[in-house]
Amino acid sequence: xxxxxxxxxxxxxxxxxxxxxxxxxxxxxxxxxxxxxxxxxxxxxxxxxxxxxxxxxxxxxxxxxxxxxxxxxxxxxxxxxxxxxxxxxxxxxxxxxxxxxxxxxxxxxxxxxxxxxxxxxxxxxxxxxxxxxxxxxxxxxxxxxxxxxxxxxxxxxxxxxxxxxxxxxxxxxxxxxxxxxxxxxxxxxxxxxxxxxxxxxxxxxxxxxxxxxxxxxxxxxxxxxxxxxxxxxxxxxxxxxxxxxxxxxxxxxxxxxxxxxxxxxxxxxxxxxxxxxxxxxxxxx
Numbered sequence: 126x127x128x129x130x131x132x133x134x135x136x137x138x139x140x141x142x143x144x145x146x147x148x149x150x151x152x153x154x155x156x157x158x159x160x161x162x163x164x165x166x167x168x169x170x171x172x173x174x175x176x177x178x179x180x181x182x183x184x185x186x187x188x189x190x191x192x193x194x195x196x197x198x199x200x201x202x203x204x205x206x207x208x209x210x211x212x213x214x215x216x217x218x219x220x221x222x223x224x225x226x227x228x229x230x231x232x233x234x235x236x237x238x239x240x241x242x243x244x245x246x247x248x249x250x251x252x253x254x255x256x257x258x259x260x261x262x263x264x265x266x267x268x269x270x271x272x273x274x275x276x277x278x279x280x281x282x283x284x285x286x287x288x289x290x291x292x293x294x295x296x297x298x299x300x301x302x303x304x305x306x307x308x309x310x311x312x313x314x315x316x317x318x319x320x321x322x323x324x325x326x327x328x329x330x331x332x333x334x335x336x337x338x339x340x341x342x343x344x345x346x347x348x349x350x351x352x353x354x355x356x357x358x359x360x361x362x363x364x365x366x367x368x369x370x371x372x373x374x375x376x377x378x379x380x381x382x383x384x385x386x387x388x389x390x391x392x393x394x395x396x397x398x399x400x401x402x403x404x405x406x407x408x409x410x
Contacts, residue, residue, distance in 0.1 A: 128242040128378045130158055131269070133168040133260055134250030135225045136194070137203035138176055139217075139363060139403065146402045147183050148205065149225075150247050150277050153367035153403045154374070155189055157393070160407045161375050166190040168234060170256075172202035172224040193234055197224040213361045217279055219249070226253035230262050238263055242378055243271035245370065248291060252282040264294050271377060275370055276300035278307065292327045297377065299333040299370050320344045333373060335366055340391050345383045352387045355395035364403020369394035 132151035139148035155165040167189060171177035173196050180202060184191040203223035208216045228250070238244065244264070251257035264272060274295035276288070288308060292298055300308065302316065309319040320332050324344060332344040340354030369390045376386030396408045 128163055129237075129240055130155070130163055130165045130374060130378075131168055131193075131238060131241045131244040132158075132165055133228075133244060133246040133263075134256075135203060135247075136167060136169040136171060136180060137205050137223075137225070138180070139205050139207045141207050141209075145204070146404070147180065148363065148403050149203075150249070150275055150367050150370075151245065152189070153364045154245050154275070154371045156187060156404050157368045157371035158375060159188060161371065163371075163375050163378070164190075166193055166237060168193045168228065168237075169250075170195040170197050170200075170224045170226075170228045172196070172200055173198050174202055176202035176204060177224070193237060195224075195229060195231070197227055200224040200227055207363060209361055213359045215361060215363050219279060219282060221282070222253060225250055226256055228256040228259045230259040234259075234263065235266060238267040238269055241267075241269050243273060243374055244269045245273040245275060245374060246291070247275040247277040248283045248288060249277055249279050251287050251291065257287065261290070261294070271297060271374070273297040273299070273370070273374055275367075276304045276308070277366075278304050292323075292329070295327075296329060297331040297333070297373075298323075298327070298329050299335070299366075299373065301335045301366065302337070305334050316342065317344075317349060320349075331377065335369055335394070337362075338395075341369070341387060341394075343383055343387055348383075350383045350387050352384075352391045354391050357395045357399040359398045360401050362398050365394045365398040367403060368397040 132155040134151040135149040137149045158165040206218040335341040340352040343350045372390040
């Protein structure tokens with residue numbers, strides 16, 4: 126049976142100074158997985174409005190399965206303001222409540238989850254009780270083999286209790302270096318020491334920490350793997366971590382060596398950072 130990945134959470138419009146682009150970490154991960162030949166479905170909720178209909182058109186045009194995209198009759202489709210600093214690092218202004226704060230647990234979602242090899246979810250879509258409860262109930266009812274927590278902290282849309290709950294139900298956790306500093310209380314300044322402390326607390330099989338232009342480090346089955354990254358001219362960092370994560374998930378499902386997965390993930394992430402927006406044309410082989 127071919128691998129099927131569910132990407133749970135926010136779909137939205139990223140609004141830049143010069144226009145808007147489709148975004149949201151789950152959508153970015155799903156699109157990148159599809160580009161890599163992996164079947165992926167989005168689990169989200171959009172508004173019954175013009176932006177929602179435009180999103181549906183985009184999904185159809187880009188071969189993104191949208192049967193699990195729900196429509197909310199009162200809450201709007203999300204539109205995020207993206208601000209870039211002098212180093213082209215992105216920060217986000219995210220309104221609430223929006224449609225993806227109200228994802229419901231429905232029979233079609235449960236049935237799809239039963240067929241899934243992996244589910245990818247993040248902390249942002251769990252900021253409100255409704256969508257958080259749906260995810261937790263789904264993972265209680267269906268034992269999806271690969272449960273991937275994309276930490277993806279967006280201030281002020283998280284708290285430590287939610288992070289701990291999501292970490293405890295995951296067997297793969299991916300975060301960036303700043304998020305590791307925030308989440309892992311440690312007397313050590315060593316990133317490896319922090320990762321080990323996190324693993325001892327949550328018993329996570331695979332922990333990945335990305336380090337921007339300096340690559341990434343993975344702890345997997347009692348061993349560390351590191352890659353220094355690929356140097357590129359950064360256009361913006363929107364979606365780079367999502368592309369990295371999609372490549373990591375694809376590699377784990379394909380049972381590739383961790384070192385090979387890490388190099389590929391760093392390469393894809395760097396490529397996306399060198400392009401405009403989260404979903405550039407696929408990188409040439």
